[in-house]
Amino acid sequence: MNVAVVLIIAVVLFFLAYRFYARFIAKLFDENDNRPTPACALRDDRDYVPTKPVVLFGHHFAGIAGGGPIIGPTVAVIFGFLPVWLWAVVGTIFIGAVQDMTVLFASIREKGKSIAEIAKESLGNTGFFLFISFAILMLILLTSAFLGLTAVSLTSLVPLEMMRLAPDQTIVKTVLVGGVPNAQIGGISSTSLIIITAFAPVIGWLVYKRGVSVNVAVPLAILVCIGSILLGMKYPVSLDPDIWMIILCFYTLLAAGIPVWIILQPRDFTNSFLLYMGVAALFAGGIAAGMKGVTFTAPAFNLAQGASKLGPVWPFLFITVACGAISGFHALVAGGTSSKQVAKESHVKKIAFGGMLLEGLLAIGVMIAVGCGILFSDYV
Structure with missing residues (x-):
């Protein structure tokens, strides 16, 4: 199959989802710009800071689009390019983007509280304890894994x-x-x-x-x-990888303790343009390759070999491609920082739904690059 066809279909579906489905979700939440957001009502210029949407989009996108949408599709192509593409498209539109948008709306309506704090009000102390315990455990595992990956990539x-x-x-x-x-x-x-x-x-x-x-x-x-x-x-x-790990840990503590506009938000905003350039390069490369008649070297379906390498397609495909389809970590970003910076409710669709769609496009671009840029015999 021509790689450009796969890419263009995904872009069209993402556009239609943003144009119609995101608007439908916004109506369900009774989107109203006359309703003050926590960033405005509780402004302290530390955590609660009303932010211009282009700046917050970059901050939010850089927060959710780390190594996940790159590593996941790269590994999951072993199942074939079509299962990865289908999951990235369907998962992004109907699960990932919906989760991100609803979590951001819910946090805004609850004065910028995290999902754990909202769970406490709805489920009581037991629900809060279970939720926060699970979140902390997953964060420890996630940050430990990405700390190592980051140190390796920097060296x-x-x-x-x-x-x-x-x-x-x-x-x-x-x-x-x-x-x-x-x-x-x-x-x-x-x-x-x-x-x-x-x-x-x-x-x-x-x-x-x-x-x-x-x-x-x-x-x-x-x-x-x-x-x-x-x-x-x-x-x-x-620098030595161990030195980088120490530096990154210190940076994390520093960035978490000072006003968000000093380092965290502007650094993510600036860094997001590297991600935009990467997405643009993947898109342009996919279109150019398609115009030259490039097709996938990876098979459309390769479930048996994928199962022998990674495990059964269910659930391992959906675990491997999390960021780029659906990731619970996004709820922590949306409810932890982004909800405290949204200036108007109409910005939620752009930041949460739009951000998830762009991450889905990044995952699909990576899948195409791996699926056609590497001989499948070398890949496996």
Whole structure:
């Protein structure tokens, strides 16, 4: 099957879902911009901060779209590209986007409370204890896994041969590993991460203290993103993975304890443009490949081999592709931070439903890239 056909059908379905289904859900919640949101009614410029939708969308999207929508589809292609595509499309529209939007609405109506706090009011102390215990346990497992993955990615080395670059190239810095030149891809990411984080307070100060408009903040964020990558290619930072884990843990504690507009929100807003560029590149690549007649090397269905590698398609496909279809972690993001920053109820559809659709598109783009860009015999 032509890869562009799969991509275009998904985009059309996502557009129709946003145009009609999201509006239907908004009507069910009696969306009303005259009803003050917690960000306005309880504003403290620390956690409760009314935020422009383009900034909050970036903050929310960067919070939900981590490694999940990339790693999940990459692994799940073993079941065949069609099951992954079907789950990403159906799951995103009818489960993931609905969950994200309803959780954000529910948290807003409950003064920005988390889902655990809402559960306490509805289910009592026992329900609250069970909910918060499960959430804490899952967060420990999730953050532990992604802490390790992040440290590995920030220190990763890729042989130049795999990148189809000559040994004498000057595009990226290299190190020798066993006599083989390796590109310091992780070093580029490390430099970019440091620069984006360092500029986050500047962008936050400009937006919230100097009143800089979005028309200025967006180009500035894009400039920081591109500049950080270019500097990373010339000056990659190389640290031990254990050192990165310590730094990331310290950053998490710092970002969680200071006003959201200083680091957390502007850093996510800036970082989101890297994600947008990635989604755009995957989309453009899929269309260009389709125009050249590229088809999937992966089979449409490969359930037997997938079951032998990962386990039965039910439930392992749906566990593997969580972000990019449906992820309970999104409820923690929506109810934990995003609900305290929504300025108007009409923004909920854009941020929650739209954010989930974009993540679904990211997952589908990754699935297409893996399904047609790698010989399936090499993949398995």
